Amino acid sequence: MLSGTVTAMERFGVFVTLDDGPDHPVFPGVGFITIPELSWRRIEAASDVVQVGQRVSCEFLQFDTWNLEARLSLRATQPDPFQTFADGVAVGQKLHGQVTKLVPFGIFVQVADGIEGLVHLGELTSTPAQTPPDVVQVGDEVTVVVTTIDRERRRLALSRRRASSEPQ
Template sequence: MDWQSESPELWAFLGTLQHGEILTGSVTAIERFGVFVALDEGPAHPLLPGVGFITIPELSWRHITAPTDVVEVGQRVSCEFLQFDTYNAEARLSLRALQPDPFQDFADRTVVGQALRGTVVRVLTGGVFVDVGDGVVGLVPFVEIDGRPAACPPAVFEPGEEISVVVTDFERPRRRLFLSRPQP
């Protein structure tokens, strides 16, 4: 569809938005792939439930299982404008951009070698993911990575189990945390 000719008012509105601009509106529909938002200042979308759209990763810094963990239909939201999606003629938005990143706070107050307690979230063949608090999740690898010691085999861990871990490394830009089991 040629949105520019079919809906010039919508196209003109989206063209005025600037990256980083704060927009407000109401959640109009929740889908498994994201959330539609009717923007206060924007026109209605001719086909979609709202001219704003928030993808799942942009809803929260924390891992969520469903969009309804964060928002509900009718809820008022303030979001940061990310980009103009010209294919769908919608404003791509971020809810999490207006919230502090718990990983950066964790990195500010944590040092390599620090012992922590955490809860096993997921056990995979390559390692176990452990939530160390505030939604910050780190990996305890089952194989040695860059000289870091390996953990026990996967059968030793159960989701929901509380375990002791040691911080071996973290990468701020990629928001990655590496952990190991304490050495006896």
């Protein structure tokens, strides 16, 4: 575990001045956290999680010899909400959620705080020729059934079609 202060924010991550950084003759004590390593949640910008001047404790991932900096992870210091969610849900279970995104191959539904699953186009309705905007809009509340939980890849597959075809 390394501690330091956020000193600069870029669109691709944040720079951290480390209290006890790896020795390097040119850039001693510089660390970098990429956007995906800031949080388990999907974020738009580093400022969604940290601010310049903020103290952070991070896990050391590796020393980047090309950029001469320590690669760090803030999210590694926090429990993975997907794994906690997966502990409490089972394949076949009905969930309620809100549509967060429409894509050509289906829709994403938020079924818990920070947990989204994919309803593939073929699982959207019993009529397969639909496109997502023909069926639902972002913000709609939907009932879905869990079809797959992939802990390793942190993916949740859902079906809206199966949720509506089962007796209530």
